[in-house]
Amino acid sequence: MPVSRKPRPSRKRPRRMAREPQSQSEVSEVASSPLPAPRTTKIRVMLNLLVRHEGSSLEELVAATGWQPHTTRAVLTGLKKKGHPLTSTKPETGPRIYRIEAAEAGQ
Numbered sequence: 001m002p003v004s005r006k007p008r009p010s011r012k013r014p015r016r017m018a019r020e021p022q023s024q025s026e027v028s029e030v031a032s033s034p035l036p037a038p039r040t041t042k043i044r045v046m047l048n049l050l051v052r053h054e055g056s057s058l059e060e061l062v063a064a065t066g067w068q069p070h071t072t073r074a075v076l077t078g079l080k081k082k083g084h085p086l087t088s089t090k091p092e093t094g095p096r097i098y099r100i101e102a103a104e105a106g107q
Contacts, residue, residue: 042067046075047100050086055099 038044042065049056049064061072076098080086090096 043075043079046072047079047084050079050084050098050100052099055089055097057095057097059095061098 045064046056046061049061058069058072061067061076062069065072067075076086079100084100087099087101088096089099
């Protein structure tokens, strides 16, 4: 006749929740808090410079972002591909000026 054994208690630890459930008042406090301000990215800085009436030169964009000139030109190409109406003009004297028309910049 086989010997019967008593069942052993489980060696597993009890499961814990990743975080404590929030009460209804905590949820409403989080929902009513104001949204944080959007981050100021280098792309946003470039767009702000390009939307100005006088536009911006490559040197100004490089100084504002800290990027190399070839990287800055690549970002200008990317903005144009994303649908921003980017224009480039070369005055008689001075550097090339890049500009986005303000009326259409909101697209």
